Amino acid sequence: MLITKNKKPWLHSLTQVLSIKNVLMVSICSLSFNALSFASPSDTTEIERPSIWVKNSERAAILEKIQSEPWAKSLFEELKHRADSVAVVGNKKRRNSLEELPLVWSNNKSLPPTLPTFRHKDGGSQAQLTQVVKTLQDGVDCGVLYYLTQESKYATCGADILFTYINALKQMKVYKNGAMNSGWMFPTDHLYEARVIGAQLPIIYDFVYPYLMSGGKVYDLASSKLTDFNFNAAQNVFGTYVWLALNKGLLDSNWPVLESSSLVHNILALDDSQQIKKYIPYYTHIDTTNQASLNTVAKHFVNEGDIWPESFQYSRHVAGFSVYLMTLLDRYDPSLKLGAKYPNIPGAFTSYYNLEYPNDESPYIGDGHRTYKIDYADLENSLLLAMLNNNVQQQEYFTTYLSSSIKSGLYDRGHLHNRSYGASPYFTPLQLLWSVNKIQSETDIDVTPERPRTLRLEYAGMNIQRNINKLNPIKNSLMAFVAGGSYIHGHASGMDMELYGQGHVLGVDGGKGTYRTDIHENYYRLFAAHNTVISNGASASKGDWINLGINRVKSELMEPAAGDVGVSPKHSFSTSSFFDEFNLKAPAQHERTLALIKLDENKGYYLDIFRAKSNTSNQYHDYVYHNIGDELTITSNKQAVKLAADPDRYQDSAKLPWITTGQRGYRHPGWHFFDDVKTKSSSAQQYEATFTASKLGDKNISMRALIPAGLDIEISQVKAPKAYGGSVPYNKKPLPTFLLRHRGEAWTNPYAVAYESITEGEPYAVQTVERILANDVFKGVKVGIKLNGKTLTQYILIQESSEDLYQNKNIGINFKGRFAIVTLDEQQQLLDLYLGNGSYVQYKQHKVSAKPSTNSAYKRF
Structure with a gap:
């Protein structure tokens, strides 16, 4: 339907300020809200409706699609079934349908009812909010059915809903001078309102407009009679939602995108085509101080x-x-x-x-x-x-x-x-x-x-490594990541890690809790909820998004490089670094090397090497690892380790201030939420920490961490809060966790842990892990393996610099570089050499050298 209209200025103050050709960013927050005026149908240029989702010219093709395509006919029938439940005939039924809403009547019954305000203290309930949102969605469905069928019952359904909401809104206060996120029906949350209210009203208007312009009446709850639709009020509502989108919200976040459906829909609902042309650029390419x-x-x-x-x-x-x-x-x-x-x-x-x-x-x-x-x-x-x-x-x-x-x-x-x-x-x-x-x-x-073996997600500081089993990829594949960065909805995680095994993410991140709660802000978003290292008991964040800023984890080395195939089908590694700059006691430097080592199509393990140091005389570092399971047992040489209750060990952070205003202060590092803490006094002995989960399937699944001797550590066992990302039912259970504390720097001789998962009935392949030291400097680990009845030995060599040398004449190893693996059979015969990064690696007379362009190589013998 074509309606001829005359031009009328809209948003007078705004048009005086803006020049769309020249202005890249304009603040309109200071504009007088009362200066806005809105066009009515009789005053504006030509508009044909509907025009937002569809045009009249498309209707025949859509009807043909419904007739000819079974899937489309099915969608139509389902949509019609939804709309038929609310598209009623007769004034009494129309009133009853509207009274499903949580109407708020004034003492003066001649005034139309309003609706509750939401998402603030003393606001409407969740049930009322659901009904308000549902009714708008019903209105959209009815509008679409009117467009398709031209049956007036659908038009009256959509128009009645639209009229009721507009009558409610025009009596409610717009919080134009409120906080950054102030709104209308949602006084403190325009971000929410834009999606559930602002985005839907223009769509209903667009579809029922032809019915209204042809003389269609709407039901007025106040008079209990049919009446004319108030176009001026509708235009004011659409203009107000445009104003809110442009003046409320955050620029450097996802908010502008979440608000943009309301912005664009309401612009397109304006009844002056010239104003539509003028303000569409505020979505396409013109920023305001509150809308990108x-x-x-x-x-x-x-x-x-x-x-x-x-x-x-x-x-x-x-x-x-x-x-x-x-x-x-x-x-x-x-x-x-x-x-x-x-x-x-x-x-x-x-x-x-x-x-x-x-x-x-x-x-x-x-x-x-x-x-x-x-x-x-x-x-x-x-x-x-x-x-x-x-x-x-x-x-x-x-x-x-x-x-x-x-x-x-x-x-x-x-x-x-x-x-x-x-x-x-x-x-x-x-x-x-x-x-x-x-x-x-x-x-x-x-x-x-098949997914790529390695990936880099830069903003999250994430390095992903995979080694996929071809025969049973879900159960027997390896995958892990190391990550950490500062981004919106990011966590102050430090250099985090997750480990996959037996079809599940076993070594899990803590996830998230309920926003604005103590445990979410002071545990789940902080270091202690992650598989990381906490330095000086004080690793912390500062600045950036809600004061959770941390330095991004850097990718120092990775083989295969992100997206590449790799030189070896069995081996990969990454070395990442993190500067714990905002540590509350003294900044700390961290470096993590994580290797994925496949042994055959059914077996493989992870090796985690974590270095940490801090420029303070009383430095200490805690290696934290969480794994889903029903129990955690800690043994040494297969004998249970006696742990003593240690309830005060991690409680100092509970005394820190939690400043909720502006989210400016947290109780770093968050480990005061650990429960049932038990600790063994410092020892350089080796440990095995075994997590067992009995509820992931018919058989138990275990993850064993082998911690080699040679570093003085205090080992603690705790129950951490549940991990929201754990497999059911472990997302609702306390999370078994161990911590390793070393007093002094852990750089020259770092933390070293080998992880292997099995399903009940399968043997562990990794039997022993020993540190390799040269002049008291860590050079890697020697791993003893039993695989299919045969014994293997792997020397995994890890050095700080590409120029570092490691020579062991007794074994016959000569290596220059950062990372290499030498694999021997039970007769100490060479099986393969993997040069992950370096110049060369040699075992006796066998040597592989890297090409300068790759710094990596692999050879089987």
């Missing part, structure tokens, strides 16, 4: 494969919401070509898979989660975006991936996604409206291809 544009967001996607630098669930949301809005606007205005300008944003969806463990779980970093479902709607939008922009490569990839997922039964296009009433815009009907008729590919691809 797509152009700014895209700077985090410079290289192919880049992802948004936050913990993974937030990173995925940024990519998904951005692709959605890019697709929406490229459909709305094909001249924008946003998909062509920013192809690396949809390209991010190819990256998350490569970060995962063999069981498809994700590394736990920051405030993340262990598992994430593939959002096929994001992939469908990415396909459509590629088609709109003639990106042949992405079009072929997403077509083939989706086609292969459908054929394999992983993706069913014929079912609507389950609704969520959490903090997310509602896009579900687009499964029907936007999805292409047929997804067919002449070729199939493996939707679960």
